[in-house]
């Protein structure tokens with residue numbers, strides 16, 4: 001039997017297409033078709049390099065353009081590729097029996113991830129899920145989605161039966177402080193009739209890049225909580241500086257002797273600095289609400305905005321700094337005043353929205369020790385802002401009834417993150433946001449420039465019955 005001799009391994013110069021003595025490829029070896037492709041391959045390679053270089057430059061110089069031209073498409077690719085694995089791992093898939101022809105096998109069905117659209121600093125998308133699935137499963141899987149898609153956060157909200165809406169945030173824009181607003185006095189004029197546009201005040205930027213506003217038209221009353229030095233006064237000041245330029249009456253209740261709202265005094269139509277004054281002021285405001293109700297009824301209108309311009313009363317914004325001072329009492333005498341104040345506050349919350357009387361209530365904490373009345377009041381406060389808080393109960397009281405999944409996000413805000421908050425957002429439910437750092441001297445300037453616009457409220461002068 002002849003032995004099979006192993007064929008010798010060819011040296012590099014013996015490989016087809018390699019020219020001995022040169023490091024290059026012998027193009028003559030390629031077929032004619034192959035030779036024709038070479039310029040295209042070189043062209044495609046150059047384009048790829050140019051695309052990558054342009055991407056690197058855009059990422060540094062114009063991050064928003066980079067996001068819509070590059071980043072978003074990478075994200076889309078990651079979403080598509082990871083969807084099946086994500087659904088299986090996070091328990092988002094369902095099983096159903098196949099048709100009889102397939103011997104009734106169980107088939108895994110995935111929810112449909114669709115309508116992925118770019119937006120500033122992220123994307124939005126919809127998930128349509130199968131019968132028997134609940135939105136909570138998707139809300140709970142938000143962190144898993146953020147992890148799989150390598151983004152900063154994913155917010156999930158129910159958006160009708162059988163679907164949830166995703167807001168995907170590429171990074172955290174709240175690490176930088178939003179620019180301060182330019183207070184425009186253009187709109188100011190005591191004789192001007194108020195309009196609904198006057199009710200919104202921009203106070204910062206939301207995590208999704210949208211402006212963050214306290215809009216009393218969308219949410220007539222607001223609850224703002226935050227530990228000391230978290231940024232409550234700063235964001236209230238930013239809002240007041242804008243409302244002050246408009247035909248709006250501002251009323252303050254600051255039972256810490258007026259320490260916080262004192263600087264607002266020249267532009268306030270009234271300021272109560274202790275519990276007795278607060279009880280009296282709130283009683284007058286309830287009477288004003290009843291007068292407005294009668295006015296609307298006489299003109300067969302359901303709110304002040306439907307009244308003719310010349311009859312329309314000015315909106316009143318009641319700002320309460322440190323809600324606990326109204327609720328928590330030591331003596332019996334204080335108890336009566338507190339009872340009167342908080343009962344009237346609740347009545348205003350119930351009546352005020354359509355009558356142009358709005359509440360902005362702030363405090364370091366809100367707890368069950370305030371009594372049962374505070375839960376009834378909270379139910380009327382649709383707008384919520386929760387800055388960094390010291391205790392879980394305050395986060396739960398501020399957000400838990402409306403947005404249970406936001407409580408944990410609120411507790412993650414550290415005391416160093418000044419002005420960062422979880423806030424009500426009309427379309428998403430809740431969102432993270434950061435207020436501008438509105439300095440006290442800017443507030444002083446705005447108050448001084450607008451003091452002459454302070455509306456006079458006759459109900460404050462009349463005797464109480």
Ligand SMILES: Nc1ncnc2c1ncn2[C@@H]1O[C@H](COP(=O)(O)OP(=O)(O)OP(=O)(O)O)[C@@H](O)[C@H]1O
Nearest residue numbers: 177227228229230231232233234418419435436437
């Ligand atoms: N968005 C922001 N960015 C950066 N710094 C901020 C921001 N908001 C507030 N600050 C700073 O945080 C500090 C505390 O703010 P502020 O007085 O508004 O807090 P507060 O919650 O009202 O405190 P307190 O309850 O003690 O009155 C201030 O020095 C302020 O300049």
